[in-house]
Amino acid sequence: MWASSFVVIRAFAEDLSPGPLAVLRLLSGVITLSALLLWLRRGxxxxxxxxxxxxxxxxxxxxxAVYTLVFxxxxxxxxxxxIAMLVNLAPLLIALGGGLFFGEGFPRQLFAGMAVSLVGIGLITFAGTTGRLSLAGLLIALTAAVLYAAGMMIQKLTLRHTDPLTATWIACGAGVVALxxxxxxxxxxxxxxxxxxxxxxxxxxxxPTAIAFIFWGYAMMHFPAGRVAASTLSVPAIVVVxxxxxxxxxxxxxxxIGGVICLIGVGIVQWRTPRWRGRKSSADPIVDKAPAPA
Known part of the structure; x- marks a missing residue:
């Protein structure tokens, strides 16, 4: 679902400006989430x-609100x-944030992956200097990646206080108000x-907004932030196809080529080692009790 949003935005970018497109998306999202809340919670x-x-x-x-506008x-x-390749640098940033704010540690592969991803960013930027890509667009997409990572960090904190459906409904409503x-x-x-x-x-x-975020929120409640973010590594390939x-x-x-190198760097960051598997995250005491994702 998230991969399809990249394609839809490109398809209709000429018809709707970033603000109106975000408003329509969030309005339909909050209506869908409200209906789900009424149905599942019986009012x-x-x-x-x-x-x-x-x-x-x-x-x-x-x-x-802000990420959707920039996106x-x-x-x-x-x-x-x-866009998908650059935005999906977010898992690397999330792994860094997970170490800073959620006690998920700073494994050596984090810094190795960051170095590899920087090489990939350099190649994509060079493609921009040749005129094949817009440098302004590259900066905007990288900004979207930073906002993506920041939003996910805040989401994980939110899920300590409520369930994924309620958290997504509150967030979508706040996004509508902001827009x-x-x-x-x-x-x-x-x-x-x-x-x-x-x-x-x-x-x-x-x-992508209502249904996908509920599934994403459920995963965020049961697994470390960095590991959940690794699932988005499949998005750029799906988007390109x-x-x-x-x-x-x-x-x-x-x-x-640069995008593939970036994703290799992110993959290095998310590589599971025996030390990671055997360690519980202090921010998520139920990691080891969670069922494996389907």
Whole structure:
């Protein structure tokens, strides 16, 4: 679902500006999440305490609002595959944050992976200097990766106070509130946008925002942040294939090489060693009790 959002944004970037696209996505997301809450909780909403609400709101502003805006903006400059490769540096940043804030440690492979990924970033940047990619787009996509990592760190803190569905609903609602200044622009652009772009925005709210974030939140409750983030390593490959099929769009060869090197670096960071498997995270005491993901 997350891979498809890269393709949808590229497909309809000309119809909807970053702000209106984010508003439509989050509005459809919060409606979907509200319906799920009413159905699963039988109309009884269990809100967390003040700290949980504040963390959920911060998570929503950072990830659902600001990250979505920046992510949409990147779609106006770069192809879907290059954006995916740069945004998926986030697991490396998350592993660094996991060591700083969640006691997940600083294994040697963290620094080795960072060095390898920097080489990949250098190649992608060089592709930008040749005119094949937009340097502004590269900076925007890297900013999105930083926001992605920050949002995930805040999400993990939020999930200490509430369940994934409630946390996602609170965050999505906070994201809508943060994007209220874009409502007038959204109203103006929706009247001129194609039906396909509106359907695409609604799909991103239902699928990648509502459903995918609930699954992601469940995984975040049961496993260390860095290990969960490693699952996103498959996203760039899926994006490149989908963009090639639906958009006839392929990143420049040098950017693909750089992206692969970046992901190798992230993979080095996430490599499981016997020491990691045998150690419980102080931030997540139920790691060893969790069932293996399907």
């Amino acid at each position: 009884k909403l269990r809100l967390p305490g003040r700290r949980g609400l504040l963390l959920g709101a911060a998570f929503g502003v950072v990830w659902f 949409n903006w990147a779609g106006h400059f770069l192809d879907a595959g290059t 209220l200044p874009f409502i007038p622009q959204t109203i103006g652009e929706v009247g001129e946008a194609s039906l396909g772009s509106i359907i695409g925005a609604v799909y991103m709210g239902v699928g 989908m963009a090639w099929i639906f958009l006839s769009e392929v990143p420049p060869g040098l950017a693909i």
